[in-house]
Amino acid sequence: MLNQEQMDEFAERGFLVVPQVVGRDLLAAASGAIDRLIERDPPGPEVRGPHFYFPETARVPEFGALLTDSAAFALAESLTAPGTLEHPWQTQVALNIPPHPQRPGMHHIDGALYEPDGRPGTFTMLVGVLMSDQLERDGGNLWVWPGTHLTHARYFRDNGPEAFFTAAGYPPIALPEPEQVTGRAGDLLLAHYLLGHNIGDNVSPAVRRAVYFRVKRTGHDPRWRAFLQDPWLDYDRVRERTAPTAPTAPAERP
Ligand SMILES: [Fe+2]
Secondary structure: OOHHHHHHHHHHHHHHEEEEOOOOOHHHHHHHHHHHHHOOOOOOOOOOEEEOOOOEHHOOOOHHHHHHHHHHHHHHHOOOOOOOOOOEOOOEEEEEOOOEEOOOOOOOOOOOOOOOOOOHHHHOOEEEEEOOOOOOOOOOOOOOOHHHHHHHHHHHHOOOOHHHHOOOOOEEEEOOEEEEOOOOOOOEEEEEEOEEEEEEEOOOOOEEEEEEEEEOOOOOOOHHHHHHHHHOOOOOHHHHHHHHHOOOOOOOOO
């Protein structure tokens, strides 16, 4: 379970790093699975910066185990409620290959690749496991803009959820100073879907590795419009804490 301070931090900043959630054996097994993905389909010698693999989680059990054989999934559900999150069908392996000096100029939110029914690819929470130490900045770390989960929700309340399609992943909000997510291999990143983020630069000597899961709360899809406007719609436990000031989402359209 997350403690009160961690819950507050997630509510205010939209993300949280929980140290050393995934143990050495699970990390070693998943690292081996990443090695095999790279071996089978290596990035070209000219590739720098981000390089991704998107295996089905069921096909690489070592990735699903990062969530289910550690406390990771339960920690994520301590922000929503036990038994509320769906196991993600897909895993993202995110490499950042140096040298990649390009620093992001702005944020994005995911989901501008639409699903077959035209629904944006929104989800509840990004759950990440750091697979390499990234204690220093500019080492391929994920960049985040703290608090923008709330600013984005306000933007969609003011402009309506259909504004998602015009914004195409880049809602025009005022941005705070970005931060780079730092941590050790085995640390867990929990980030709200609406948190602005981007791929960082990597001027370190090492390839940065992370594994990400885009996790939905049961029943998320049909109420994506309400979720864009009410950031705690999927998050019962956070909602309970922020209830007195929580915004009321307008009724979902049929
Ligand atoms: Fe993204």
